[in-house]
Amino acid sequence: ENLLSEDIFEWDIENWKGLKNENTKENFKLCGLNWNLTLYPHGSDKKDEYVSMALENYNALKYYSSDNNYKYNEDNQFNLNVPTVFVLYIRKYDGSLSYESYEAKNTTFRFNNIDYYHEITDLIEVNKLNEKILKDNKLTVGIYLRRYKNNNENEFKIKIESFIDDKNEKEIMKEQYNEINLSFNEIFKLNNNYTISNNDFNDGINNWNLSIEKKLIEGQQYLSFQLENMNLLNKIIKTNLVFYIRNCKDYSFFKTKATNNFLYFNTDTTNDSDSSIKTIKKYTIDKFINLNSIKDYFKEFNKNHSEIIGGIYMRIYYIKENYINIIRNHIINDYGIALYAESFFEYSLNLNNKSISDNDFNLGCYDWNFTVESKNNNTFELTLDYIEIKIKKILGIHTLVMFLQ
DSSP states (O other): OOEEEEEEEEEEESOGGGOOSSEEEEEEEETTEEEEEEEETTOTTSOSSEEEEEEEEHHHHTTBOTTSOBOOOTTTOEEEEEEEEEEEEEEOTTOOOSGGGEEEEEEEEEEESSOOEEEEEEEEEHHHHHHHTOBTTBEEEEEEEEEEOOOOHHHHHHHHHTTOOOTTOOOEEEEEEEEEEEEHHHHHHSOSSEEEEEEEEEOSSOEEEEEEEEEEETTEEEEEEEEEEOOSSOOOEEEEEEEEEEESSOSSEEEEEEOOSOEEEOSSOOOOTTOSSOEESEEEEEEEEEHHHIIIIIIHHTTTOOEEEEEEEEEEEOOHHHHHHHHHTTOOOOTTOOEEEEEEEOOOOOTTOOSOEEEEEEETTEEEEEEEEEOTTSEEEEEETTEEEEEEOOSOOOEEEEEEO
C-alpha cells in the first residue's frame, strides 16, 4: 500500500565500443521525477573489470556546481526525501528476455538533496558482457524503478524546523503548524490576484489568518503566502516562520522559504524610528513559487491526485516586555504611593546544581545581591538583600522590584 508508482526506462546503445568511459542519459522522467542514468563501460574505477551504472536524481543534482559544491537557489529550491527500490540491467538489443540475454542487480536507496547519486559498481563483468550480451556492437541498458511513500511526518518536521535561525534565542514559547489544501483546478483556472484559499487558526494564545493567493508579477504567475495577526488586543508577538508547499500523498517532496529574521506582529504596524521594536500586522511572500514549477514538478509528482498542500511553521518566542506586564499585575496594591522607579532582572538556574548562586546587580540606581540556595527537600531559598522568600522547585525565577520614595 506504500507503493506510489513504478515505471521503466530503457536506453538503446548502437555503438558500444565507441562509448567514452562515462556516458550519461540526461533528464528523463520516471515516477514523477527527473533522473540521469550514467554508464561506465570500463567501470567507474576504469579497471576494465566490471561495467558500472549509476542513477542520479536530477531534481537535486541541478543545485550542484561542476565541482560538486551544493548551491542553494532560494527561488527554485525543492526538498526531496524519496524512498525507492530499483533494478539496473543490461540486455540484448534484440529485445529477448531469456535468462542468458540479460544481467540485472537491484538495490534500495533513499534519494534526497544531499544523497542524490547511487551506483552499482559491479553490474556485470566486462568479459561476460562481451560474450553474453553484446551483439553487433549493440545492447540496451535500463532501469526499473519503484517509488514508495515517505510517511515519516516527524522527519519532515525536523527538516522544516531546521530552516529556522534562532540567532541564539533560547526562550521558545510556542510552535505551531497550519496547512491548507490547494486544488490544482483552482490554481490553474482562477483569475490572477485571487485568493485561492485562506484559513483562520489559533496557536493556543493568538489568532491568525493564513491565505494563499494567485498573483501576476512582472508577467509571471506566482503563488503568494500571507500571514496576518487577527488579535483584537494590543500585544507584540515575536516570531520566526517557514512557509512550504508539499505533495499531498506523503512527505517526500516539498518547497520551503524561511524568514530567517525575527518578525514582530501586533494589531498595528509600527514604523516609529524611536521604537525599539518595529511591528507588523501582516507578512507576505509575493513570489513563493512560479506556477510553471507547479506544473513541472508538483502536478507531475502528484499524478492521480488533484491537490497539493500549503502550510506554515511558526516559532513564537517569549518577549521580556510582555511577561514583565504579566508579572507586574501581581502587584495588586501599591497603597496609593507614587511609583518612583521600576526595573527587571533575571538569570537562569541550573536545577541540577545544588550549590549557592550569588549575583550582584543594579536596579533602580541601587545595588542589590540576589542569592539562591538549593535545599534538600527540593526547594530553593531566595534572598533579595534582606527579603527572604521560599518557593517550590520551578523552571525560572522572575523578580519585579518597586522602589518607594
